[in-house]
Amino acid sequence: MGEQAVEDIAENPIEKPGANTAHRVLYDGQCEICQGCVSWLKALDRENKTICLPISVEVLSAVDSRLQMDECLRQLHVVTPTSEIHVGWDAVACLARLFPSTWLIGALGQRFPFRSAGRFFYGFVAKNRYSLSKCRGGACRVAKPEAVRRKAKLGAFWSCYTLGFFIRVPLVLWAGIKAAGQRANIFARTYHKRLDLPNGKLTILFLNGMLPNTVPLLFGELFTAIIYDGIAIDPGSPKMRWSLARHLRQVKPKITKVVATHAHEEHVGNLNWLAEVTGAPVYVSEMTARFLTPFKRLPWVRATIIGQPPDLKQPYHLLGETIDTESGYLQVIETPGHCDDHIALYDPKEKVLLAGDAFMGSYFATPNPDVDSRKWLVSLERLMELDIEILVEGHGHIHTLRTDIPDFPGVVIREDPKVAISQKLAYMRWLREQIEAGFQEGLPVRVIEASCFPWGRRTSWESCATDECIRLLSLGHFSRTELVRSFVRTDGEQLPTVYEVRISGGE
Ligand SMILES: [Zn+2]
Numbered sequence: 001m002g003e004q005a006v007e008d009i010a011e012n013p014i015e016k017p018g019a020n021t022a023h024r025v026l027y028d029g030q031c032e033i034c035q036g037c038v039s040w041l042k043a044l045d046r047e048n049k050t051i052c053l054p055i056s057v058e059v060l061s062a063v064d065s066r067l068q069m070d071e072c073l074r075q076l077h078v079v080t081p082t083s084e085i086h087v088g089w090d091a092v093a094c095l096a097r098l099f100p101s102t103w104l105i106g107a108l109g110q111r112f113p114f115r116s117a118g119r120f121f122y123g124f125v126a127k128n129r130y131s132l133s134k135c136r137g138g139a140c141r142v143a144k145p146e147a148v149r150r151k152a153k154l155g156a157f158w159s160c161y162t163l164g165f166f167i168r169v170p171l172v173l174w175a176g177i178k179a180a181g182q183r184a185n186i187f188a189r190t191y192h193k194r195l196d197l198p199n200g201k202l203t204i205l206f207l208n209g210m211l212p213n214t215v216p217l218l219f220g221e222l223f224t225a226i227i228y229d230g231i232a233i234d235p236g237s238p239k240m241r242w243s244l245a246r247h248l249r250q251v252k253p254k255i256t257k258v259v260a261t262h263a264h265e266e267h268v269g270n271l272n273w274l275a276e277v278t279g280a281p282v283y284v285s286e287m288t289a290r291f292l293t294p295f296k297r298l299p300w301v302r303a304t305i306i307g308q309p310p311d312l313k314q315p316y317h318l319l320g321e322t323i324d325t326e327s328g329y330l331q332v333i334e335t336p337g338h339c340d341d342h343i344a345l346y347d348p349k350e351k352v353l354l355a356g357d358a359f360m361g362s363y364f365a366t367p368n369p370d371v372d373s374r375k376w377l378v379s380l381e382r383l384m385e386l387d388i389e390i391l392v393e394g395h396g397h398i399h400t401l402r403t404d405i406p407d408f409p410g411v412v413i414r415e416d417p418k419v420a421i422s423q424k425l426a427y428m429r430w431l432r433e434q435i436e437a438g439f440q441e442g443l444p445v446r447v448i449e450a451s452c453f454p455w456g457r458r459t460s461w462e463s464c465a466t467d468e469c470i471r472l473l474s475l476g477h478f479s480r481t482e483l484v485r486s487f488v489r490t491d492g493e494q495l496p497t498v499y500e501v502r503i504s505g506g507e
Contacts, residue, residue, distance in 0.1 A: 025038070203251065
């Protein structure tokens with residue numbers, strides 16, 4: 001494992017446009033300190049003035065024939081657009097001068113006595129960096145991964161991983177604050193709002209409620225009910241009922257059927273209620289019906305915030321392979337993974353996929369305990385076979401390139417739905433590789449978890465504060481640990497025994 005760990009910060013010197021107009025930074029992809037500094041560089045570099053390249057024989061010869069492998073491994077090398085080569089502290093000062101916020105450091109760093117002090121300090125860190133960070137596993141890519149794996153102790157891994165974290169702490173906090181601001185912004189703009197899409201077939205109602213509102217604010221998941229061509233889908237929880245009723249009074253939509261994509265509380269709590277007020281029959285899959293009669297008692301955090309749904313009442317209908325809409329039909333596609341009973345709905349005529357929770361963004365690292373990621377992978381592969389122009393998620397986001405869909409920043413994401421799904425697939429396949437390799441090597445679960453979030457991946461530190469908040473606030477219900485566990489579930493039991501032992505005993 002670990003082969004692709006630095007792919008996020010590594011760039012291709014040849015394919016990258018503007019390779020000759022940017023400063024090329026050659027860093028040691030094995031070194032956590034170098035990787036940490038590259039994260040800072042990327043955060044500073046809004047205008048792509050630099051390209052960061054991990055050192056390898058091919059990269060060096062592609063960038064400049066004067067570069068020597070040994071020299072580059074010893075200290076930082078920067079090749080300017082005019083083919084000047086700066087080395088060590090002078091390279092740091094050269095990079096600092098590129099950005100307004102660090103310009104002064106760079107300018108002073110060239111002058112006595114700061115230049116001598118800088119060179120001395122740089123030399124000290126460069127000489128000792130391997131004793132500070134001897135990394136193994138997912139956080140580093142190494143020249144001889146097998147040899148390192150055999151030799152390296154977990155202490156080295158943790159010292160390296162921790163060091164990588166501390167170098168990025170200000171970035172982690174800043175990214176956390178920024179993400180919280182964005183969540184608040186999107187929440188405010190969707191509060192009691194609805195989104196009517198031009199052809200009138202699709203309406204998204206954003207649902208609110210006193211306690212449910214904490215979820216979009218803290219976690220970024222919006223609550224919605226979808227009305228598609230006469231079918232109401234996932235009409236929210238009892239604590240959002242007032243909000244749903246308010247929408248229905250305003251829109252007065254024609255609803256002929258009520259459908260749930262799966263038996264999670266924020267999707268099914270109003271099924272019977274909506275059927276009663278509209279006279280429309282309820283349709284669910286056979287497994288969802290089973291999960292709803294009776295509905296199991298939720299953990300108290302979820303019951304308090306979202307609300308315990310009532311049991312599903314008769315009469316209801318079971319979903320077949322298709323369900324008729326006002327002007328056509330929707331295919332019912334089994335998509336287990338997010339939970340076992342999940343189904344997605346697809347309109348082949350309009351090329352619309354109502355994915356429910358089968359797609360929750362390309363990067364999603366804090367799943368619920370009933371996620372089975374291996375089943376999810378198969379489901380995503382199935383969705384990749386569809387021709388999709390509009391992808392509607394169960395928590396309010398829409399992915400589409402169609403120009404007839406109006407802009408709604410934070411909700412409508414201008415992205416090819418198939419690209420979004422394939423990115424998610426690639427990410428999950430990489431995770432599966434990391435986790436399976438980790439278990440084969442007999443690594444403790446905590447190490448495997450860390451190796452799934454190497455700091456070289458931007459998302460690892462960008463979402464770190466949010467992910468850990470979610471873990472804390474959900475009392476461990478939704479967490480990065482659950483993501484690892486979601487790849488090793490077997491049918492019938494929640495966790496393999498060896499795993500439970502590892503988690504509780506830490507090996
Ligand atoms: Zn769900």
